[in-house]
Amino acid sequence: MDDIIYTKGIYTATATVRPLDDGKYHGIVSLARDAGDGPENTxxxxxASSPSPEEAFEEAKALAHRILGEIDL
Structure with a gap:
């Protein structure tokens, strides 16, 4: 499954999925801020973990939207 990238101003959110040892999946969002002196990542x-990679990916995309939605430019 390919990552998906969202941008807002100087912020870039990358949503991805990581498999867990118990057979479940976890959604992750990496937020990068390009402050001019190099990117800062969080x-x-x-x-919660998900039973399928598709469900975990949907959760990660929703989290990315929430994070970017809270950013004031």
Whole structure:
């Protein structure tokens, strides 16, 4: 499954999925801020694991939208 990238101003959110050892999946969002002196990265994780990579990916995309929606430019 390919990552998906969203941007808002100088912020870039990348949603992805990570498999867990128990056979479930976890959604992750990496938020990069290009401040001019190099990017600053923060990683956010979806709270719950999911039984399928598709469900985890949907959760990661929703988290990316929420994070970018809270940013004031």
């Amino acid at each position: 990683v956010y994780e979806v709270e």
